[in-house]
Amino acid sequence: MTPQQRRSKITPERELEFYEAALDLLREGGYDALTMEGVAARTRCGKSTLYRQWRTKPQLVAAALRGTRCLALARVDTGTLKGDLLAAACTAGAGSGRDTTLMHALSHAALQNPELLRALREALIEPEIAAIDAMIRRAVARGEIAADNPAAEFVAAQLIGVVRARPMLEGRHADETYLTRFLEAAIFPALGLRAGPCAAKAARESVTAPV
Structure with a gap:
């Protein structure tokens, strides 16, 4: 029996239960306590399943990361860079508690486990950066910022890093209010942008619009 045949016995809904x-x-x-x-106990299944x-713990964690990540930032396109970044702040702020806790739980273990590190980058970090x-590329194409603006290459690192x-x-998660203030104080000035009510409104509509 091939691995693909074995996988067909588990429904997508059941697989998601294992991931979550x-x-x-x-x-x-x-990670060490997982x-x-x-x-198996939490999902009420036999551990043999x-x-x-997934033959090993790293393989299960890698599959869980890849199988549960919502690429919300990839759907953001408000028509302006200010609106896009404010929408990114809304999205990141909404998930900061769960995602930041997860990153902290995995970061040390990932440095010692190349397979886990690859999964972490592929599932959480690289999609956000992309x-x-x-x-930024759309903003350059629209003429909102110059292609050689030296701050442009650091936006992803700054926003994800904070x-x-x-x-x-500070012992607190980076919620939407904090991230919005960070954008307005640190990122927008470096890009030559100034936030306004229209950008904030467009950002909120982008996040709440059905997809």
Whole structure:
């Protein structure tokens, strides 16, 4: 029996249950405390089912990261860079509690496990960077910012970095209000942009619009 045939026995809904259980356990106790037995107990299945589907813990975590990430930033396109970045702040702020906790739970283990590090980058980091870089490219094409603006290449690093850093520096998550203030104080001036009510309104509509 091939791996593909074995996978067909698990429905997508059941697979998602396994993924969510694994990530919830990661947030609660960290990577070292996560076990296949714990996931099996939480999802009320035999651990042999998990081992047939994902032979190791890193493989399960990698699959969970890839299978549950919502590429919300990739859908943002308000028509202006200000609106796009404000929408990104709304999206990142809404998920900062769960995602930041997950990143902290995985970061140390990932440095010691190349397979886990690849999964972390592919599922969480690279899609965010690509989405923000696409916002910058669209802004350059529209003439909102100059192609040689030296601040443009650092926008993704700044926005993603502050989401990860605030819990360590201040003990609080980077919510929408904090990220909006960060954009207006640090990123918009460097890009030569100034936020206004229209940009904020467009950003909110972009985040709440059905997809």
